[in-house]
Amino acid sequence: MPSQPDQSATRRSGWISLLLWVVLALLLRWQVLEPRWIPSGSMLPTLQLQDRILVEKLRPKFDRATHQTLPLNSIVVFAVPPQLAAAGYDPNAALIKRVVGLPGDQLEVRDGQLLRNNSVVNEPWLDEAIDYAMEPITVPDGTVWVMGDNRNASLDSHLWGALPDNLVIGTAVWRYWPLARFGPIRFSQPDSTVTQHTAAIGSGS
Numbered sequence: 001m002p003s004q005p006d007q008s009a010t011r012r013s014g015w016i017s018l019l020l021w022v023v024l025a026l027l028l029r030w031q032v033l034e035p036r037w038i039p040s041g042s043m044l045p046t047l048q049l050q051d052r053i054l055v056e057k058l059r060p061k062f063d064r065a066t067h068q069t070l071p072l073n074s075i076v077v078f079a080v081p082p083q084l085a086a087a088g089y090d091p092n093a094a095l096i097k098r099v100v101g102l103p104g105d106q107l108e109v110r111d112g113q114l115l116r117n118n119s120v121v122n123e124p125w126l127d128e129a130i131d132y133a134m135e136p137i138t139v140p141d142g143t144v145w146v147m148g149d150n151r152n153a154s155l156d157s158h159l160w161g162a163l164p165d166n167l168v169i170g171t172a173v174w175r176y177w178p179l180a181r182f183g184p185i186r187f188s189q190p191d192s193t194v195t196q197h198t199a200a201i202g203s204g205s
Contacts, residue, residue: 042148052177057170075172101145109134
């Protein structure tokens, strides 16, 4: 039968182990992976309402530290930009969109399609053509251009401008709920463009 000191040492060891696990979980939550849920339809059909996702937070920090850019077409979670905060948007909220333009890229929306550097961008995740036009814009240094996959119902860069890359919290990497859609959140290769109008998903929307 363990002595009283042995029992105390065992309990103390158990509490220390529990504390270490809690600290590790908090570090993961704050610095590495963060669970999020999707509150709006701006990323339909890629992300559905109430989807639960994991956001990886190290890549954006590493990219900024090494002066690299985020992968084109990645889905990012970011803090509310000052333009929206000034308009009354909750500054404590976070938004989620797709990166469609990097510094130096020229972007335009014409005839229902997104053009990057004068080439039509192949966007298989869109359900419908874009129903607005956007004059040519060059993405400034230190920013990215973000748009929702539900282009016609998304409050994104075409309305409020380029997103400073220091506002990016992380990239969406995994959907863990619902279980029917459990798995990695994929995006196409950064050079995924087409040069023919017929390859677009639609016209004029």
